[in-house]
Amino acid sequence: MMLTIIIIITTAYLLGSIPFGLLIAKLKGIDIRQHGSGNIGATNVYRTMGSAYGIVVFALDMLKGTLPVILASQYTPNAWLIIAAGGAAAVGHMLPIFLKFKGGKGAATGLGVLLGIAPDVFLLAAVVAFLVIYITKYVSVGSICTAILVTASLYFLNRPPAYIIVAGLITLLLIIRHIPNIKRLLNGTENKIR
Numbered sequence: 001m002m003l004t005i006i007i008i009i010t011t012a013y014l015l016g017s018i019p020f021g022l023l024i025a026k027l028k029g030i031d032i033r034q035h036g037s038g039n040i041g042a043t044n045v046y047r048t049m050g051s052a053y054g055i056v057v058f059a060l061d062m063l064k065g066t067l068p069v070i071l072a073s074q075y076t077p078n079a080w081l082i083i084a085a086g087g088a089a090a091v092g093h094m095l096p097i098f099l100k101f102k103g104g105k106g107a108a109t110g111l112g113v114l115l116g117i118a119p120d121v122f123l124l125a126a127v128v129a130f131l132v133i134y135i136t137k138y139v140s141v142g143s144i145c146t147a148i149l150v151t152a153s154l155y156f157l158n159r160p161p162a163y164i165i166v167a168g169l170i171t172l173l174l175i176i177r178h179i180p181n182i183k184r185l186l187n188g189t190e191n192k193i194r
Contacts, residue, residue: 004075005081008068008071008072008075008081008084008085009084009085009088010088011068012068012072012084012085012086012088012089012092013088013089013091013092013097014092014097015064015067015068015089015092016064016065016068016088016089016090016091016092016093016096016109017092017093017096017097017098017099017103018064018092018096018098019040019096019098019099019103019104020057020060020061020064021039021040021041021042021044021045021057021061021104022040022099024045024053024056024057024060025045025048025049025053028049028053030048030049032044032045032048032049035048036048036191037191039104039105040099040103040104041057041061041104041105041107041108042054042055042057042058042061042104042108043105043139043193045057046058046193047191047193057108058108061093061104061108061109061112062108062109062111062112062115063112064089064092064093064109064112065086065089065090065093065108065109065110065111065112065113065114065115065116066112066113066115066116067089067112067116068085068086068088068089068113068116069082069083069085069086069089069112069113069116069117070116071085072084072085072086073116079160079161079162079163080162082116082117082162083113083117083160083162083163083166083167084162084166086112086113086116086117086166087113087166087169087170089109089112089113090106090109090110090113090170090173091173092109093106093108093109094106094109094173094174094177105140105143105174105177105178106170106173106174106177107139107143107146107147107174110147110150110170110174111125111126111129111146113170114150114167117159117163118154118157118159118163121150121153121154121157121159124149124153125146125149125150125153128142128145128146128149129142129143129145129146130142132145132146133193137192137193138185138190138192138193139193140178140181140182140185140190141185143174143178144174144175144178144182147170147171147174147175148171150167150171151164151167151168151171154167
């Protein structure tokens with residue numbers, strides 16, 4: 001049992017560590033880390049390479065969060081193990097072993113985890129994220145607001161405590177990863193989405 005848990009968590013982390021943004025940009029001869037914000041996530045790919053590439057990276061980064069949750073749920077009904085697999089994937093995206101622990105911000109992968117554990121909350125989060133980004137033109141604001149909303153929604157909808165706690169931890173880590181963006185927002189130098 002313990003060995004299986006270790007395998008599930010490790011596999012989820014390694015899957016989350018796959019830097020799709022970097023790999024897809026390299027197919028076009030671009031090191032995405034040398035352009036725009038230097039981030040490997042979908043937003044920087046979108047800004048640097050265009051919407052089609054950004055959407056593909058976003059979808060793949062989301063899948064990194066959904067797939068481990070679905071696979072874990074096929075193995076066990078244990079909410080802690082299911083959400084731990086999703087959390088490991090999100091951490092893998094933010095702190096990937098393949099890139100010396102310098103990864104993306106985790107928003108897309110976190111949304112993927114949410115899609116796997118709570119599709120209804122995912123739909124709410126997707127709508128709110130779209131509206132906030134559309135109104136403010138800042139992806140970072142949309143990501144932070146949506147992460148906070150997700151944790152609050154899981155709590156008020158009485159979802160398993162495991163989901164609430166891990167969602168809260170992912171939200172905290174996501175906010176920490178966005179500290180440079182928050183500083184730029186306060187200074188008025190944050191990049192708007194085009």
